[in-house]
Amino acid sequence: MPLGIDRSHFLADKVKKLEKEATTKDERIAALETENAMLYLKLAQLRSMLQSTREEVSVLQSQYETELQFKQSVAESAFKFKQELDQIRRQASSLQKVAIDLPQQFQKELTNANSVIQRQKHMFLSQSSSMSTLQDQLNHLQDTLQDITERHDKEKKRRQELHNILMELRGNIRVHCRIRPLMEFDCGSDDTVTFGRPGTKSEVVVHYVDEENICVRTTKHNKVFEYERVYSPSEGQDQVFDEVQPMLTSLLDGYNICIMAYGQTGSGKTHTMLGSHKNEDYNLTTDPHPEEGVIPRATRELFRLISEKPPDSYTLEVSVVEIYNNDIRDLLSNDSSAKHDVITGADGSLNLPTLTSKPVETVHDVMRMVQYGLRTRRETATLVHEHSSRSHLVVSLTLTSQAPDFFSLNKPPTPTQEISTGSVGGRDRKARPQSVTMSSSSLSSLVDQSTNSRESPGPGSTAAVIRTKLQLVDLAGSECVGMSGVTGAALREASHINKSLSALADVLGALAEHRSHVPYRNSRLTHLLQDSIGGDAKLLVLLCVAPAQRYITETSQCLGFGQRARQVQRGPTKRRLPSSAEKVGAESVHQRPRSGPSLGQSPR
Numbered sequence: 001m002p003l004g005i006d007r008s009h010f011l012a013d014k015v016k017k018l019e020k021e022a023t024t025k026d027e028r029i030a031a032l033e034t035e036n037a038m039l040y041l042k043l044a045q046l047r048s049m050l051q052s053t054r055e056e057v058s059v060l061q062s063q064y065e066t067e068l069q070f071k072q073s074v075a076e077s078a079f080k081f082k083q084e085l086d087q088i089r090r091q092a093s094s095l096q097k098v099a100i101d102l103p104q105q106f107q108k109e110l111t112n113a114n115s116v117i118q119r120q121k122h123m124f125l126s127q128s129s130s131m132s133t134l135q136d137q138l139n140h141l142q143d144t145l146q147d148i149t150e151r152h153d154k155e156k157k158r159r160q161e162l163h164n165i166l167m168e169l170r171g172n173i174r175v176h177c178r179i180r181p182l183m184e185f186d187c188g189s190d191d192t193v194t195f196g197r198p199g200t201k202s203e204v205v206v207h208y209v210d211e212e213n214i215c216v217r218t219t220k221h222n223k224v225f226e227y228e229r230v231y232s233p234s235e236g237q238d239q240v241f242d243e244v245q246p247m248l249t250s251l252l253d254g255y256n257i258c259i260m261a262y263g264q265t266g267s268g269k270t271h272t273m274l275g276s277h278k279n280e281d282y283n284l285t286t287d288p289h290p291e292e293g294v295i296p297r298a299t300r301e302l303f304r305l306i307s308e309k310p311p312d313s314y315t316l317e318v319s320v321v322e323i324y325n326n327d328i329r330d331l332l333s334n335d336s337s338a339k340h341d342v343i344t345g346a347d348g349s350l351n352l353p354t355l356t357s358k359p360v361e362t363v364h365d366v367m368r369m370v371q372y373g374l375r376t377r378r379e380t381a382t383l384v385h386e387h388s389s390r391s392h393l394v395v396s397l398t399l400t401s402q403a404p405d406f407f408s409l410n411k412p413p414t415p416t417q418e419i420s421t422g423s424v425g426g427r428d429r430k431a432r433p434q435s436v437t438m439s440s441s442s443l444s445s446l447v448d449q450s451t452n453s454r455e456s457p458g459p460g461s462t463a464a465v466i467r468t469k470l471q472l473v474d475l476a477g478s479e480c481v482g483m484s485g486v487t488g489a490a491l492r493e494a495s496h497i498n499k500s501l502s503a504l505a506d507v508l509g510a511l512a513e514h515r516s517h518v519p520y521r522n523s524r525l526t527h528l529l530q531d532s533i534g535g536d537a538k539l540l541v542l543l544c545v546a547p548a549q550r551y552i553t554e555t556s557q558c559l560g561f562g563q564r565a566r567q568v569q570r571g572p573t574k575r576r577l578p579s580s581a582e583k584v585g586a587e588s589v590h591q592r593p594r595s596g597p598s599l600g601q602s603p604r
């Protein structure tokens with residue numbers, strides 16, 4: 001083969017091949033381009049699908065996230081619930097345990113409580129048995145105490161009775177002592193702020209110890225005084241009168257009675273005997289008043305006792321006398337300045353023949369008479385207090401029994417007493433013998449007035465007349481002239497008061513020491529009260545004391561006076577008897593030596 005032909009062939013072939021290949025390729029390209037377009041389309045479709053898918057995915061994503069969150073929160077809640085559940089389970093299981101233990105524990109505690117109750121019950125039973133033993137012992141002790149108290153009271157009463165009998169047998173003077181409360185005027189010129197303070201003049205130095213003892217306590221000494229009865233400052237008028245009351249029955253039994261208040265000025269004598277100055281006119285009423293004193297109370301009691309007796313069997317008369325500057329003045333007389341004197345009768349009896357004596361029928365009558373007398377009684381305002389009594393006041397109540405059967409109305413006489421009767425209203429001295437034996441000098445005049453005014457029982461009547469007298473004495477107060485600050489006439493009064501009171505003390509001293517001479521006549525006071533002091537009246541001295549230091553000298557003197565009075569022994573008190581009266585009256589001077597020297601040696 002030639003090289004040029006072959007090569008063109010080859011090239012033609014080749015071109016042809018290439019052309020074929022190119023056509024194939026073009027076809028291929030067209031196909032590919034179609035395919036590519038298709039693919040683009042598809043791609044677009046796919047893209048839009050992708051887009052929507054993406055959106056869906058995003059929605060789903062967000063849903064998923066929401067769900068995831070929800071799931072998470074559910075999971076969290078579930079976890080929490082689980083935890084709570086676990087806790088509840090745990091609690092339930094512990095509760096279960098407790099529930100299981102509880103009955104056992106309860107049972108245990110119940111058992112314990114039962115045993116405690118049993119123990120307590122046992123203790124209670126043993127305690128209540130010891131309590132009841134103690135209660136029994138207490139009851140027993142209380143019974144014993146009550147028994148002892150009753151026995152003590154009985155013994156005390158018995159002792160008091162025996163003491164009283166002994167006193168009566170000896171003829172002792174009963175002495176009571178009343179301590180008044182501290183009053184504003186006890187300060188004197190001191191500052192009232194220091195009222196009652198220790199170291200001041202109003203300091204309380206007089207102390208109530210018990211019903212029978214009083215103590216004076218100062219920086220220098222302590223001294224105890226004993227009396228039949230001591231009244232504390234808190235005891236009132238009624239308590240004082242409770243002690244006085246039994247004496248009044250004696251008056252109806254035929255004994256003379258004298259109650260005398262003694263003490264320094266301002267110590268409460270007038271308060272005790274009449275009542276408080278604060279009560280207008282000392283309470284001149286018929287009705288009882290809590291503050292009224294011994295005089296209205298005694299009068300009321302006398303009328304009460306009389307009301308228990310047959311009508312008209314007793315009559316009462318009153319006389320009111322003052323001893324002022326050693327003169328006796330009749331405060332019921334129209335002429336109260338007239339002086340009266342004690343007259344000694346032929347039989348030795350004492351009389352005040354000129355004295356006024358008024359019949360009385362009610363307490364009001366008596367108090368009206370006393371009031372009348374008080375209006376003229378001398379009073380002066382002193383530095384101690386504004387109503388200082390400047391005279392001794394003696395209110396006498398004379399009781400006349402007109403009972404024909406006196407002794408059936410009263411106690412039977414003792415064998416030593418002589419009984420006879422006299423004709424009432426007769427002029428024969430034997431017909432009115434009791435009047436002569438009266439301790440007061442006013443008696444004779446009273447006898448004359450009353451016997452004359454009485455309706456006489458017919459001739460041959462055997463009616464007995466018996467007179468007894470109640471003397472109620474409010475003494476003027478002893479006073480320290482410096483302290484009371486009186487001058488001029490008042491100083492003279494004070495001097496008379498002090499003199500008469502010291503005469504009274506001298507009489508008691510002489511009686512107590514059984515001296516042969518008893519100086520009754522040294523003063524009108526002692527002369528007037530001679531029969532009551534040295535004679536046979538039942539005599540009660542009411543000492544009145546103020547508690548303040550400023551009066552210590554006067555108080556000590558007063559308490560000493562009381563001690564001296566207690567030592568006086570006058571022999572048995574004599575009962576008034578209708579027939580023996582004159583005899584007793586005539587003998588009164590001579591009989592006294594039997595009871596002790598003091599009784600027989602009164603100077604007449």
Ligand SMILES: Nc1ncnc2c1ncn2[C@@H]1O[C@H](COP(=O)(O)OP(=O)(O)OP(=O)(O)O)[C@@H](O)[C@H]1O
Binds near residue numbers: 181266271475
């Ligand atoms: N126990 C008492 N309770 C209350 N007040 C009392 C008591 N005792 C006395 N008094 C009062 O003290 C004052 C003086 O008393 P009272 O006038 O009785 O004294 P007195 O001793 O009679 O004096 P004088 O001797 O100067 O007349 C009065 O205001 C009185 O009311």
